[in-house]
Structures are given as C-alpha cells and as structure tokens.
Amino acid sequence: MQEIVDFILELDKLKGVTRKVRPLGLERYENSAEHSWHIALLAASLVRFAEPGVDLARVVAMLLVHDIGEIDAGDVIFFAEGGKAERQAAERAAVERIFGLLPDGQGAGFLALWQEFEEGSTAEARFAHAADRAMPVLLNLNNHGQSWRENGISYERVVAGVAPPIRAGCPALWEYLAVRLEAAREQGLFGA
Amino acid sequence: MQEIVDFILELDKLKGVTRKVRPLGLERYENSAEHSWHIALLAASLVRFAEPGVDLARVVAMLLVHDIGEIDAGDVIFFAEGGKAERQAAERAAVERIFGLLPDGQGAGFLALWQEFEEGSTAEARFAHAADRAMPVLLNLNNHGQSWRENGISYERVVAGVAPPIRAGCPALWEYLAVRLEAAREQGLFGA
Numbered sequence: 325m326q327e328i329v330d331f332i333l334e335l336d337k338l339k340g341v342t343r344k345v346r347p348l349g350l351e352r353y354e355n356s357a358e359h360s361w362h363i364a365l366l367a368a369s370l371v372r373f374a375e376p377g378v379d380l381a382r383v384v385a386m387l388l389v390h391d392i393g394e395i396d397a398g399d400v401i402f403f404a405e406g407g408k409a410e411r412q413a414a415e416r417a418a419v420e421r422i423f424g425l426l427p428d429g430q431g432a433g434f435l436a437l438w439q440e441f442e443e444g445s446t447a448e449a450r451f452a453h454a455a456d457r458a459m460p461v462l463l464n465l466n467n468h469g470q471s472w473r474e475n476g477i478s479y480e481r482v483v484a485g486v487a488p489p490i491r492a493g494c495p496a497l498w499e500y501l502a503v504r505l506e507a508a509r510e511q512g513l514f515g516a
Numbered sequence: 517m518q519e520i521v522d523f524i525l526e527l528d529k530l531k532g533v534t535r536k537v538r539p540l541g542l543e544r545y546e547n548s549a550e551h552s553w554h555i556a557l558l559a560a561s562l563v564r565f566a567e568p569g570v571d572l573a574r575v576v577a578m579l580l581v582h583d584i585g586e587i588d589a590g591d592v593i594f595f596a597e598g599g600k601a602e603r604q605a606a607e608r609a610a611v612e613r614i615f616g617l618l619p620d621g622q623g624a625g626f627l628a629l630w631q632e633f634e635e636g637s638t639a640e641a642r643f644a645h646a647a648d649r650a651m652p653v654l655l656n657l658n659n660h661g662q663s664w665r666e667n668g669i670s671y672e673r674v675v676a677g678v679a680p681p682i683r684a685g686c687p688a689l690w691e692y693l694a695v696r697l698e699a700a701r702e703q704g705l706f707g708a
Contacts, residue, residue, distance in 0.1 A: 325692040328561050332651075333658055335557055339539040339550045347531040358531045361553035364580055365527055368626075369520050369618065381573035388556055388576070426561065434560075459524075466525055500517040 331425040334395065341394045344401050344471040345460045356391040356399055359459065363387050367455040373496040375447045386441045386452045389434050393418040402457070403477050403485055412442070444489075454493025457486045458501060465504050469513025476515035479505065523617040526587065533586045536593050536663040537652045548583040548591055551651065555579050559647040565688040567639045578633045578644045581626050585610040594649070595669050595677055604634070636681075646685025649678045650693060657696050661705030668707035671697065 338360070342353040364387045371380050391399070393415025400411055419438050423431030440449050461482070464472055472482060483505060491498040508514070530552070534545040556579045563572050583591070585607025592603055611630050615623030632641050653674070656664055664674060675697060683690040700706070 325565075325688060329654060329692070331561060332554070332558050332654065333540065335554060336540050336655070339546065339554075340542055348525065348528050350532055354531065355550060357553045358547060358549035361549045361556075361580060362524070362527060362531075364553075364556075366524050368577070368580075369523060369622070372622070373517075381576070384573070384576060384580075385560070388553060388560075430561070430564070462521060462524065463528070496517060500521070 327425060327427040328430075331422070331431075334422055334425060335392065337395045338392060341391070341399050343399050343460075344475060345463045346467065346470055348463065348467055354463075356394050360388050360391055363452075363455045363459050366459055367452060370451075370455065370494060370497060373494050374451045378447050378451055382437070382440075382448045383452045383455075386437045386449065387455060389419075389438050390441045390452065390456065392422055392434075392438065395422060401471075401475060401477075402460075403475070403481055416442075450489070450493035452493070453489045454497055457489045458494070458497055461486055461501055461505070464513070465501075465508055469508060469515075472514045474515075478516065479509040479514045482514065519617060519619040520622075523614070523623075526614055526617060527584065529587045530584060533583070533591050535591050535652075536667060537655045538659065538662055540655065540659055546655075548586050552580050552583055555644075555647045555651050558651055559644060562643075562647065562686060562689060565686050566643045570639050570643055574629070574632075574640045575644045575647075578629045578641065579647060581611075581630050582633045582644065582648065584614055584626075584630065587614060593663075593667060593669075594652075595667070595673055608634075642681070642685035644685070645681045646689055649681045650686070650689055653678055653693055653697070656705070657693075657700055661700060661707075664706045666707075670708060671701040671706045674706065 338357040339355050341356040343356060343359060345354050346352065347354050364384045367383045367387060368380060396418035397411060397414035419435060423434045425431070440446055441452055444450060444453055460471065464470060487498060490501060530549040531547050533548040535548060535551060537546050538544065539546050556576045559575045559579060560572060563570070588610035589603060589606035611627060615626045617623070632638055633644055636642060636645055652663065656662060679690060682693060
C-alpha cells in the first residue's frame with residue numbers, strides 16, 4: 325500500500341505543470357492534471373463520433389495518464405520546433421520512473437496505455453489524440469485566441485499541426501473546427 | 517456538435533472551483549477538476565484492493581463527473597455541519613442543467629453515473645467514495661495537516677467522517693490510513 329501511496333503523491337506534481345492556455349475567465353495558466361480530466365470528458369462526450377467499436381474506457385485511461393511524463397520533463401507547446409526526439413526520450417524515462425513506483429509490475433499496465441497513446445496507431449489512441457489536440461483549440465476559440473496570440477502561432481501553423489490528428493481520430497470534430505478556425509482567422513485571433 | 521462543445525466549455529468552470537487542500541509544495545488551493553483526475557488514478561491504482569468484480573471503468577467515470585455539480589454550488593468542506601440536504605439539492609439542480617446541455621438525451625448516462633455516486637449503494641460507488649475521501653487525507657498526512665489545521669478539524673472529526681466510507685469501499689486502504697492518522701495525532705497535525 326505504501327508504494328501505491330508514494331505513486332499517487334508523485335502524481336500530485338502534475339498539478340504544478342503549467343500549459344500555455346488559460347482556463348476561460350481565469351488569469352492563471354491551465355495545468356496538465358486538470359487538462360487531463362477535461363479531455364477525458366471531451367472524449368466521453370464525443371463517443372458517438374468515434375470509430376465504431378472504440379473502447380471508451382481505454383481512451384479515458386490513456387488520456388488520464390498521457391501527460392504524466394511531464395512531471396519530470398515539463399510541458400512544451402505543441403507547436404515547438406525541434407527537440408522532439410529528446411522530449412519523447414525524457415518523457416519515456418519519466419514514466420518508467422514514475423510507473424515503476426508501483427509494486428509487483430502493476431505499472432506495466434499504465435506504461436502500456438502511455439505507450440499506446442504515444443504510438444497513436446490504434447483507433448483508441450487516434451481518438452484520444454483528437455481530443456487532446458482539439459481541447460486547446462476549443463479554449464482558444466472562446467478565449468480570443470489567447471495562447472495563439474501570446475506565443476505568435478499563426479492560423480497556418482495551427483491548422484497544419486492539429487488538422488491531421490483530429491481528422492484521423494474524429495473527422496466530425498475536424499469538420500466543426502475547420503469552419504470555426506476559418507472564422508477565427510477573419511477575426512484576427514492568431515499570432516503572426 | 518455545438519451542443520457538445522457548449523457542454524465541454526461549461527465543464528471548464530470546474531477548474532475555478534477551489535477546495536480546502538493545497539497540492540503538495542504549491543501555495544494555491546487544489547481545484548475540483550484536478551482533484552477528479554487525481555482520484556480517478558487513485559482508484560485505478562488501488563483496484564487490486566477493490567471488491568472482486570468491481571467495474572473499474574465505471575468507477576473512473578463516476579469520479580470524473582462526481583464534482584460537476586460544484587460548478588453552480590461550489591465546494592463545501594466535507595466536515596461542514598448542517599445544510600447537507602440543501603447542498604445536495606443545489607448540486608442535483610446543477611448537474612441536471614449541465615448534463616442537459618448535451619443533445620439527444622446523451623446527458624442521461626452522465627447523470628446516472630453522478631446519481632450512482634451520490635447514492636453510494638453499488639460496489640463501484642463505495643469504492644469511488646473511498647478514493648474520494650482518502651485523497652485529501654493522504655495529502656494532509658504529507659502536508660503537515662494543512663487543511664485540518666487551517667479549518668480547525670480534529671482527529672476525532674476526521675476519523676468519524678472518513679473511516680466509515682473508506683472502510684466500506686476499500687478496507688485495506690482504511691487499515692493503512694488508521695495507523696497513519698494515529699501517528700499524525702501524536703505529531704499534532706490536527707486542528708482543535
């Protein structure tokens with residue numbers, strides 16, 4: 325039991341890993357723990373638009389663990405250029421350390437979920453990625469493009485970055501967002 | 517799709533509902549969104565100690581939605597005396613409003629999960645309650661009794677409040693906590 329408690333207290337640190345988007349109406353930045361909660365419910369709400377047969381429980385479990393590597397490695401904006409291999413290696417080392425706190429190989433199940441999300445090759449992982457990529461877009465669309473403007477992210481970079489994973493995982497969601505992103509461009513919600 | 521998006525943006529408000537416990541090492545108070553994420557992973561980590569046959573996916577789903585009523589009703593410390601019926605009614609009205617944002621009766625599934633947690637009569641709901649009640653205890657045990665001392669909560673009130681639900685939902689977790697709480701009393705981590 326003590327090993328499980330040590331693991332859970334280690335996870336507490338994800339509440340201190342901040343992202344670039346602010347929750348609507350709040351001054352502070354979002355953290356990766358509350359983000360993980362939010363996208364788990366986004367996936368659950370969108371399940372009618374998932375590929376037939378998608379196992380929602382596995383999608384939710386993946387989304388709850390997908391950012392845990394940031395406890396050691398920090399959050400890096402999705403649009404960062406370069407250093408991707410180093411970041412992936414750092415997050416991999418982090419989750420091996422953290423899931424390794426659990427007894428009797430119990431961490432292997434969590435690590436497999438994390439790995440499945442990283443690889444993105446199952447229908448569940450693709451759907452999970454769509455939720456993860458869509459959430460900051462939805463917040464920005466309703467927050468005057470806050471993190472796009474603060475970080476100088478253009479319309480073209482947003483679309484090039486998020487269209488492929490969202491279209492692959494949840495085409496109906498991409499159809500909705502494409503129209504809203506085009507309107508946001510006309511309203512000047514993007515960085516240069 | 518717009519109705520689902522409206523629902524998800526409404527959920528964003530739970531990130532602004534603060535609780536009485538602070539995450540370890542942070543000055544700010546915990547919010548109910550990150551708390552929900554944390555206890556979903558606590559339940560997943562403790563599943564070997566759940567009643568045989570417990571459906572972990574339903575436990576996780578319950579924990580992700582159980583605090584959504586606080587968006588309208590706010591968080592009230594578990595040890596508050598009185599007003600329980602009014603709080604329950606306010607939270608019930610809130611979740612009916614919020615889950616009602618979803619199209620085609622889709623909110624009924626979420627409402628059923630919320631209701632199952634509230635009633636606490638299934639094995640899944642009991643296990644979920646144990647995780648929900650144990651998490652602030654674990655944080656306080658590792659945070660010098662921060663919220664107990666700040667709110668004048670005695671050892672006796674903590675034990676009277678959390679022992680029954682944790683013992684009912686996860687006896688092994690209560691055995692662990694009972695020893696730690698006794699040690700914390702000797703260290704003076706409680707309020708008067």
